[in-house]
Amino acid sequence: MSDSYFNPEDLKKFKDITEFQEEYGNKFFDWYGTVMQEGALTAREKSLIALAVAHAIHCPYCVDAYTSTCLQKGADEEQMMEAVHVAAAIKSGATLVNSVQMMNQIKKKLM
Numbered sequence: 001m002s003d004s005y006f007n008p009e010d011l012k013k014f015k016d017i018t019e020f021q022e023e024y025g026n027k028f029f030d031w032y033g034t035v036m037q038e039g040a041l042t043a044r045e046k047s048l049i050a051l052a053v054a055h056a057i058h059c060p061y062c063v064d065a066y067t068s069t070c071l072q073k074g075a076d077e078e079q080m081m082e083a084v085h086v087a088a089a090i091k092s093g094a095t096l097v098n099s100v101q102m103m104n105q106i107k108k109k110l111m
Helices: 008-018 022-035 043-056 060-072 077-097 099-110
Strands: none
Touching: 008 022, 008 060, 043 060, 043 077, 060 077, 077 099
């Protein structure tokens, strides 16, 4: 039995998501492949975005995958860490901006 839900070896099984629902799995992989192709953004830029999102959503599989992908696409450690900081700043800002709702409620109830 594993000590953790996260098993790095499971990342290799990602392709198997079609096993129980082939149609949807294949549609996902088609869409994903198209999204990650060069377009208005380079593949390197898309990989940096993916790495930042992976950190923001706390997906260890994605962090592993996109750390490798970013390096393969030519990103360096400073760019990768900067992308993670951008994600952290946005996530923090999103948390804080919701405090306005709390502040509105406090003002209604106490003022």
